[in-house]
Amino acid sequence: MNEYINLSLENIDEEHICCAIGDPKHQKGVDCKKEWIKNKLKDGHVFRKLNARGKIFIEYEPIETAWIPVSGKNYEYIYCLWVAGSFKGKGIGKELLEYAIEDAKKKKMSGVCTLVCPKNCIKMVEDGEGFLYPEIDESKCIKCNKCKRLCGNFNNKTEENEKAYLTINKSEEQLKSSSSGGMFYLLADYIIKKSGVVFGVTYNEKLEAIHDYSENIEDCKKFCGSKYVRSNLGNSYEMVKKFLDEDRYVLFTGTACQISGLKMYLSKNYEKLILCDILCHANPSPKVFKYYIKNLEIIKVKKVKNISFRSKENGWRNQTPIIEYVDGEKEEENTYFTAFVREMINRPSCYSCKFASKRRITDFTIG
Numbered sequence: 001m002n003e004y005i006n007l008s009l010e011n012i013d014e015e016h017i018c019c020a021i022g023d024p025k026h027q028k029g030v031d032c033k034k035e036w037i038k039n040k041l042k043d044g045h046v047f048r049k050l051n052a053r054g055k056i057f058i059e060y061e062p063i064e065t066a067w068i069p070v071s072g073k074n075y076e077y078i079y080c081l082w083v084a085g086s087f088k089g090k091g092i093g094k095e096l097l098e099y100a101i102e103d104a105k106k107k108k109m110s111g112v113c114t115l116v117c118p119k120n121c122i123k124m125v126e127d128g129e130g131f132l133y134p135e136i137d138e139s140k141c142i143k144c145n146k147c148k149r150l151c152g153n154f155n156n157k158t159e160e161n162e163k164a165y166l167t168i169n170k171s172e173e174q175l176k177s178s179s180s181g182g183m184f185y186l187l188a189d190y191i192i193k194k195s196g197v198v199f200g201v202t203y204n205e206k207l208e209a210i211h212d213y214s215e216n217i218e219d220c221k222k223f224c225g226s227k228y229v230r231s232n233l234g235n236s237y238e239m240v241k242k243f244l245d246e247d248r249y250v251l252f253t254g255t256a257c258q259i260s261g262l263k264m265y266l267s268k269n270y271e272k273l274i275l276c277d278i279l280c281h282a283n284p285s286p287k288v289f290k291y292y293i294k295n296l297e298i299i300k301v302k303k304v305k306n307i308s309f310r311s312k313e314n315g316w317r318n319q320t321p322i323i324e325y326v327d328g329e330k331e332e333e334n335t336y337f338t339a340f341v342r343e344m345i346n347r348p349s350c351y352s353c354k355f356a357s358k359r360r361i362t363d364f365t366i367g
Helices: 024-043 092-106 172-176 183-192 219-223 236-245 256-266 286-300 335-341 348-352
Strands: 004-006 046-050 056-062 075-083 111-113 122-126 132-136 197-203 209-214 250-254 273-278 304-308 322-325 330-332 364-366
Touching: 004 092, 024 056, 046 092, 056 092, 075 092, 092 111, 092 236, 111 236, 183 197, 183 219, 183 250, 183 273, 183 364, 197 219, 197 236, 209 219, 209 236, 236 250, 236 256, 250 256, 256 273, 286 304, 286 335
Parallel strands: 075 111, 197 250, 250 273, 273 364
Antiparallel strands: 004 046, 046 056, 056 075, 122 132, 197 209, 304 322, 322 330
8 A cells, every 4th residue: 555645844844845856956946845835734735745755746725725827716726746757557646636536525625626738828717797718828828729629619529319219207206306207317227226326416505506426326316307507517527537447337417518528538438437418408607596596595584495497396387496495485486597598697608509419429318
C-alpha cells in the first residue's frame, strides 16, 4: 500500500515539495513556494504527495480562493496532478485523484475540477440571466485548440437510430411516480439487478437539481419525475469512470448535451455503460428558478419542500405543477412552468441545439 503525506505547518519545512528536488540553484524558488503554501493552508489548500523522493503529488484548494483567474462555487480546483518517472503506470495518479474527490465529498462540495487550457485563459462568466458562458482571454490564448477538441459543440458524433417504440410501464405505482411512460424505472431496475449503478437527477436540501447515483432500486425513485432546471453534474463523470473501471454496469441519464460531455470525458467506449437521454425542451435559467422558489417562500412565509412539475395526482391529462411545503400543504402553481414552455426563460443556445435531431448519441431516448 502506498504511503502519502499531506503538507501542514508542522511538516512543510522538513518535507520536499517535489519540484527541483536535487538542484540547489532552485532553492530560493522552493522556499518561496513553501511560504506561499503556508499562507494558503488557511484557505483549505491541499498538497498531498507520495512519501518518496520523486515528483508525485496532487495540489488543490477551493475554487473560491484559487489564485488563477477562474470563477466557480463549491468545487475543489486542481492546480496540478503529477506522476513522473518510474512511478508512472502504477495507479498512483488514480489514487491521488480519488483522494481529492473523496475529500471534496466529505466537505459537502459539488466535486473537483480543472482546466484543460494550458494557459488558463478560459473562465466561466455568469450573464445577467444566470447562464454561464466560457470567456477566452485572447491575449493569453495560443490557439492550441484543446478546448475545441474536448467540446461537444465541435465533436458531437451521432448515430442514425430510426427505431422508435410506443411503450408504457405496466406498474400503476411506477407509472404514477413518473412524468411520462415510466421507462426509466424499468431501465434502472435492469441495471440494479446486475449489481450496477444508476445516475440520475434529484433535488438536494436546497432544492437545487443535482446529479447523484444509487445502488438500490428503492433509492432510484428519487430520480423519477421531470426537473425543469439544469442539474449540477458535480463529480458524476469521475464516479461513472470509477464504477466502469471496477467492471460494473452503469446507467447514466441526463440531457443529450450532458451525455455528450460524459462521452468526451471518458474518451472511449465501455461495454457496460448504458446511456439514456431525456427529450429536452430547453435549459431554463437557474437564477430564475432560484428567485421563483424564494418568492413562493416569501408569499407563504414557509419553506418549499418539493416541486413536482408534472404530477399525475389530478390525472394523466392534467399534469399541473404541484408545490409541496414543509408543513405538508400542497398547491398548484404554474408561473415558472408557463414561462418555461413559452420560451421566456430558456438559454438562447438551446434554440440551435445540435442534439435536437433524430440522430441520437445514446442507447435510449425517453420522454
